[in-house]
Amino acid sequence: MSELVAKGVTVRFGGLIAVDDATLRVPEREIVGLIGPNGAGKTTLFNAICGFIEPVRGAIELDGNDITKLAPSRRARLGIGRTFQKLELFHRMTVLDNLLVAAESAESKLDIASDLLHLPRRPREEKRCEDIARKVMDELDLAWAADRRSADLPVGTGRMLELARALCTNPKILLLDEPSSGLDTNETRAFGQTLQRINADHGIGILLVEHDMDLVMEVCRQIYVLDFGRMIAHGTPAEVAAEPSVRSAYLGEEDDDAPASPSARG
Amino acid sequence: MDVLLSTILIGLASGSVYALAATGLVLTFKTTRVLNLGYGAIAVFTTFIYWQFSVNYRWPLWLSAGIVVLVIAPAIGFFLDSQLFRRIEDQPIVISLMATVGIIVLLQGVIYKIWKSDTRTVPSLFPQGSVKIVGGATLGVDQLMIIGVAFGGAALLALMLRYTRLGVGFRAVVDNRPVAGLMALNTNFISGLAWALGTSIAALTGILIAPRLLLDPIILPFFIISFILASAMVGYLQSLPLAFAGGLLLGVIESIAARYGPSSGSGRSLGRATPFFMVTILLLAAPRRLRLLATGGSFVVKTRELAAHASRNVRLSVATVFFALLAFIPLVVSSISWNRSLATGMIQAIVFLSLVILTGFSGQISLGTTAFMGTAAFTAAHIATDLGWSSWAALLLGSLAAVPAGALIGVIAVRLQGLYLAMLTLAFAFMAQELFFGNSSISGREGSVPLPRPSGFHSDVRFYYLALIALVVSAVVAANLRSGRTGRVLAAIRDSETATRSLGISVTKYKVLIFSLSAFMCAAAGILASMQKESAARLDFVAYYSMIYLTIAIVGGLFHIGGAVAAGLFFGLFQQVFAGHPAILDLQLIFFGLGATVALAKNPEGMFGEMRRGGNAVLRVFGNGKRRRPEPVPVAGGQE
Numbered sequence: 001m002s003e004l005v006a007k008g009v010t011v012r013f014g015g016l017i018a019v020d021d022a023t024l025r026v027p028e029r030e031i032v033g034l035i036g037p038n039g040a041g042k043t044t045l046f047n048a049i050c051g052f053i054e055p056v057r058g059a060i061e062l063d064g065n066d067i068t069k070l071a072p073s074r075r076a077r078l079g080i081g082r083t084f085q086k087l088e089l090f091h092r093m094t095v096l097d098n099l100l101v102a103a104e105s106a107e108s109k110l111d112i113a114s115d116l117l118h119l120p121r122r123p124r125e126e127k128r129c130e131d132i133a134r135k136v137m138d139e140l141d142l143a144w145a146a147d148r149r150s151a152d153l154p155v156g157t158g159r160m161l162e163l164a165r166a167l168c169t170n171p172k173i174l175l176l177d178e179p180s181s182g183l184d185t186n187e188t189r190a191f192g193q194t195l196q197r198i199n200a201d202h203g204i205g206i207l208l209v210e211h212d213m214d215l216v217m218e219v220c221r222q223i224y225v226l227d228f229g230r231m232i233a234h235g236t237p238a239e240v241a242a243e244p245s246v247r248s249a250y251l252g253e254e255d256d257d258a259p260a261s262p263s264a265r266g
Numbered sequence: 267m268d269v270l271l272s273t274i275l276i277g278l279a280s281g282s283v284y285a286l287a288a289t290g291l292v293l294t295f296k297t298t299r300v301l302n303l304g305y306g307a308i309a310v311f312t313t314f315i316y317w318q319f320s321v322n323y324r325w326p327l328w329l330s331a332g333i334v335v336l337v338i339a340p341a342i343g344f345f346l347d348s349q350l351f352r353r354i355e356d357q358p359i360v361i362s363l364m365a366t367v368g369i370i371v372l373l374q375g376v377i378y379k380i381w382k383s384d385t386r387t388v389p390s391l392f393p394q395g396s397v398k399i400v401g402g403a404t405l406g407v408d409q410l411m412i413i414g415v416a417f418g419g420a421a422l423l424a425l426m427l428r429y430t431r432l433g434v435g436f437r438a439v440v441d442n443r444p445v446a447g448l449m450a451l452n453t454n455f456i457s458g459l460a461w462a463l464g465t466s467i468a469a470l471t472g473i474l475i476a477p478r479l480l481l482d483p484i485i486l487p488f489f490i491i492s493f494i495l496a497s498a499m500v501g502y503l504q505s506l507p508l509a510f511a512g513g514l515l516l517g518v519i520e521s522i523a524a525r526y527g528p529s530s531g532s533g534r535s536l537g538r539a540t541p542f543f544m545v546t547i548l549l550l551a552a553p554r555r556l557r558l559l560a561t562g563g564s565f566v567v568k569t570r571e572l573a574a575h576a577s578r579n580v581r582l583s584v585a586t587v588f589f590a591l592l593a594f595i596p597l598v599v600s601s602i603s604w605n606r607s608l609a610t611g612m613i614q615a616i617v618f619l620s621l622v623i624l625t626g627f628s629g630q631i632s633l634g635t636t637a638f639m640g641t642a643a644f645t646a647a648h649i650a651t652d653l654g655w656s657s658w659a660a661l662l663l664g665s666l667a668a669v670p671a672g673a674l675i676g677v678i679a680v681r682l683q684g685l686y687l688a689m690l691t692l693a694f695a696f697m698a699q700e701l702f703f704g705n706s707s708i709s710g711r712e713g714s715v716p717l718p719r720p721s722g723f724h725s726d727v728r729f730y731y732l733a734l735i736a737l738v739v740s741a742v743v744a745a746n747l748r749s750g751r752t753g754r755v756l757a758a759i760r761d762s763e764t765a766t767r768s769l770g771i772s773v774t775k776y777k778v779l780i781f782s783l784s785a786f787m788c789a790a791a792g793i794l795a796s797m798q799k800e801s802a803a804r805l806d807f808v809a810y811y812s813m814i815y816l817t818i819a820i821v822g823g824l825f826h827i828g829g830a831v832a833a834g835l836f837f838g839l840f841q842q843v844f845a846g847h848p849a850i851l852d853l854q855l856i857f858f859g860l861g862a863t864v865a866l867a868k869n870p871e872g873m874f875g876e877m878r879r880g881g882n883a884v885l886r887v888f889g890n891g892k893r894r895r896p897e898p899v900p901v902a903g904g905q906e
Contacts, residue, residue: 050768076770088765090758101758104751105769112779115750116743122750162765169769 002028002063002079002172002205004049009058011044011229018044020229021058024207026173031199031206033220033237035213037249041229042209043085046177049207050082051075062173077106081171083162085178085209091151095142095161098150099133100126102168107132133168139201140164140194155182159191167198173205174198180212188212192219217241225249272403273525274518279409281517282416283474287490288497288509289420290467295503296440297460300351300362301685303813304369306490308465309472311373312339313481316473317386327391335469343465347458355457359685360631364820367813368861370487377483390477412474419470420510423463427506436460488810489538492696493520495689496541499548502556503685516541539700542693549682549690578749585745588831589738596727604842605726606798609733611838613794616740618819618830620787623744625816626824627753628780629760630679633812634691637698638668638785639792640807644708646793647715647802657720657797665790672785676778695809703804714803717796729798736794737831740787744827747783756780821861 004026011019019041026032036042047053049060051072059068067075076082090098104110110125137143140160145153150161159179166174176195180188192215199206210216216223217237225233225240227249233240240246287305295301302308312334319330346369354361392408399405427433438446439456447453471490479486493516500512523537592612596605617635624630646664649655655663675694679687703709723732747753755776758766763773796802818837823829 052764052767071772072767073770073772076768082768084765084768088762088768090761090765092761093754093757097754097757100751101754101766101771102769104754105771108751110751112752115752116746118742118746118750126751165765165769 003061004080004173004205004207005061006045006049007059007061009045009048009055009060011041011048011053012056018229019048019055019226022226022229022231023058024224024231024234026205026207028205029199029203030222031195031208031220033216033223034207034209034226035211035216035223036226040226042226043177044229045226046082046175046207046209050080050175076169076171079170079172080175081166081169081173082175083159083166083177083179085181087155087158087162089150089153089158089161089165091149093150094147095150095153096130096133096137096146098161098165099136099168100129102165103129103132103136106169136164136167139198140167156187156191159183160194163194163198167202171204173207175207175209177209178211179208180210180215188215191215195219268403269525272405273521275399275403275405276409277518277521278514279405279412279517280475280478280520281514282413283471283513284493284497284517285510285513286416286419287467287471287494288513289423289506290464290471291494292498292501292503292506292509293423293436294460294464295498296506297436298347298351298457299355299359300366301359301503302366302369302464303363303491303495304366304373304487305464305468305494306487306492307370307373308339308342309468309475309490310481310483310487311377312342312465312469313388313472313476314377314381314386314483316469317388317481318381320389321386327389331391331470331473334473335466339465339469340462343461343463344458346465347461348454351461352454352457360625360688361820363685363688364813364817367817370810371814371817374483374487381483383483385480385482388473388476388481391473408477415470415474419467424506432456432459492538492541496544496548499545499689502548502552504556516544535700535704539697542696542700545689545693546697549686549693550678552682552686585741585828589734589741592734593731596730602726603845605730607838607842608835609726609730609798609838610795611835612730612733612737613791613798613834614838615737615831615834616791616794617788617815618822618833619737619740619744619827620784620791621816621819622824622827622830623747623787624780624784625819626826626829627744627748627760628756630777630780631684631688631816632675632691632781632784633688633816634671634675634694634698635788635812635815636792636807636809637691637695637812638671638789639795640698640703640802640804641671642668642789643717643792643796643802643807644703644715647717647796650718651716657718660717661720661790661793661797664793665786668785668789668792669782672782673778675785676781677774679777679781680774692809692812695812699807699809703807709802709804713805714801716800717793717802718800719797733794733798736790737834740790741827741831744830748827752776752779 006022006024009019009022010017022041022045024032024034024045034042034045044053048055048058051060051067051070051074055068059066061067062075062078062080065078067078070078090101093101104125108125108129110122113119114121134143134146137146140163142157142160142164145157145161150158153161159182163174163176163179179191179195183191195206195208196219198204208216208220220237222235223233223237223240224231225243225246227245232249233243233246235243287309291302291305315338316330316334319325319333320327323330350365351362354365390408392411395407396404397407397410427436435446435451435456436459438449438451439453439460443453446456471494475490476486479489494513497512497516498509500515501508503509519540520537523540527537592608595608599605617639621632621635624632642664645667646657646660649663650657650660671694675691678690682690709715719729720732723729747756755766755771758769758771759773759776766773792807793802795806799806818833819830822833822836
């Protein structure tokens with residue numbers, strides 16, 4: 001059982017309440033969407049879940065254990081993987097090295113002394129972790145870029161690389177922060193298919209913070225809607241789409257097209 | 267009461283000079299992103315010119331000062347900006363910081379060359395005599411006028427920034443230089459003007475301060491820069507008014523401490539350490555918003571291409587052949603002085619290696635090198651001399667003694683980064699110099715403590731091999747570090763701490779590790795260097811050398827083990843090669859200063875980067891050095 005729960009999370013920036021008493025659940029093996037207009041507090045809630053922002057109230061639980069007080073790196077070791085809205089690649093390193101860092105963090109049993117003295121276990125452990133990295137690379141079609149410096153990759157490949165890097169840590173829950181920003185329609189569709197494949201193959205839960213309604217509607221089984229820091233709706237895609245408060249908050253009163261405008265997000 | 271009042275007023279007099287100078291420093295920094303550590307050196311250099319005019323040529327004082335402050339100093343500023351700093355403006359702050367260290371060395375060299383190293387007394391611009399003021403306190407007329415000039419200068423500056431078109435231009439450039447450029451502002455002219463104003467104020471500072479002190483090229487530049495830096499730090503290098511207030515505050519503190527504090531030797535060194543205490547406290551207390559300013563960001567040099575490594579085998583064989591050659595040298599070269607210089611160079615190379623793993627591989631920075639080296643060397647010397655333990659034990663325990671200090675800096679490095687971390691570690695180096703190494707119970711009455719060489723390595727040739735072994739071990743560890751898991755994590759932290767954390771890696775743990783390892787390495791080198799001379803000496807661990815070490819490491823090539831080795835051997839051998847040419851040795855400071863600044867302006871990857879590119883080209887010609895990695899790629903924009 002791997003279930004992520006955020007209970008009544010409230011985040012404050014000075015006098016501003018960015019997230020107000022928000023609750024959401026990411027059940028095992030499920031893709032859950034979190035949507036909302038610009039500035040609704042999606043990324044803030046997301047960061048509170050990962051531990052990069054401390055909530056003033058509320059709790060984050062993983063598999064029933066309270067992890068609210070843990071540092072981001074501890075949460076990651078417990079199985080929370082994430083990507084970033086603004087790419088955070090190790091940009092001067094190759095694609096393979098990006099993945100190796102992740103795989104070694106989760107899997108390597110190499111201690112620092114054996115590493116610095118190049119003892120025989122070092123190549124053994126390196127081989128093992130490289131195999132993991134290459135497997136993920138094949139899975140996400142990144143093998144062609146293995147020796148490229150990640151700063152030189154196009155945005156779409158960079159997003160794949162972040163996804164691959166998170167996968168290399170073998171997470172239980174994957175948190176994706178606006179993965180479609182900077183992607184065109186085709187790339188977004190392909191990304192959605194990849195997500196579903198990963199979800200099925202690895203059996204991991206995914207929380208998708210997204211701007212692109214088409215993507216969310218297509219891949220998510222449940223959707224939470226955040227507006228002005230408050231959770232205003234929750235349900236299946238169909239239910240959420242039918243909800244009048246969502247339409248007014250997210251789509252705009254009279255506006256009947258324009259579900260997605262990924263460009264405006266800063 | 268009136269004693270206290272006049273103490274405060276005296277403090278305000280010198281404080282107003284620091285205040286004006288700090289304003290100049292911050293103005294230049296904010297406009298051009300260059301923190302000029304050479305500020306004190308420029309002040310002293312221009313004051314020497316003032317001395318030349320007023321005392322030697324007997325020109326009128328005001329004319330001499332006018333020419334220096336209004337013509338010569340601004341010209342120097344314009345020149346430095348257009349010829350040096352504008353060329354490296356895209357590079358991270360650390361590069362320009364080290365280039366300003368190059369200015370210190372260069373100007374010191376020029377001063378030695380022209381005026382020798384004697385100290386001079388400088389005539390005051392203002393008449394002597396004292397006036398009675400309220401409360402019955404007295405104050406020198408000159409001090410009163412200094413206060414007037416400093417406040418007047420600051421007021422003029424403030425009015426200029428506030429009300430003139432030029433002032434608006436300044437503020438636009440400070441806010442956003444590229445955008446200011448798009449608004450049809452001549453940003454180059456403004457950055458040149460910022461430098462000119464800065465150097466002009468520096469000259470004024472020197473001319474106002476020097477009559478109270480002695481003009482000399484060794485102590486005064488650091489005295490000036492330490493007080494000005496501390497003043498500027500009150501506004502965290504960001505605020506002009508706070509920098510001004512900081513100067514006044516520091517002046518008053520200094521004056522009160524001098525009047526009421528202990529007047530013994532330790533009291534004096536405490537006084538000299540005061541600005542560094544202030545820097546340390548201010549930085550440790552820095553609010554998060556300030557710590558995260560751009561000044562605290564990544565400062566790793568943008569290299570032009572992905573390291574196009576030759577294959578592991580090629581590198582391994584080049585290294586093996588090179589070290590084997592080094593091992594043969596004592597067998598064929600019988601000159602003791604050559605062997606000694608080489609051994610010195612190899613030990614220096616270990617110091618540079620400690621910086622390569624810290625800064626080149628991990629993107630961290632430390633200007634505290636001499637603090638580690640000195641701590642280790644004196645610990646080792648006392649273990650060997652006082653306790654009578656073997657020199658081997660002294661070497662090991664002494665090196666370990668620097669590790670907790672390194673670990674502490676590692677912990678601090680989680681909070682503070684970039685320029686602020688550089689300033690903090692520099693403050694550590696100065697405090698270690700003043701409070702520990704200057705203390706006779708630590709460094710002995712003559713400033714040195716005997717430290718014998720380890721048994722079995724007493725002869726110079728034997729000691730040569732000890733140095734070689736130490737260098738090879740350090741180089742192998744550094745190479746393993748770079749190629750292995752630890753190095754990958756450190757490089758990852760360098761590129762994105764946030765992403766590294768998100769992968770379950772403790773950034774604190776690795777920062778502590780790399781600072782400890784680097785401290786251990788340069789500590790061992792500090793002990794070996796002392797052992798070679800058979801004594802640990804205070805003068806070998808002057809904080810200034812920390813800056814020089816990092817500058818040489820950058821010039822040598824901060825990103826390659828070979829760069830450290832090349833830099834070490836080069837500077838170890840320099841003296842030896844030119845031993846018969848005193849004229850060149852006289853000029854070596856100038857050469858080095860010029861070399862450092864020019865090399866950095868031309869190629870921030872350093873000498874070794876250039877050499878290796880050449881080497882790779884040769885290998886390609888012979889066809890067996892096929893590039894394993896893709897063709898050179900331009901650095902993607904906006905990554906820094």
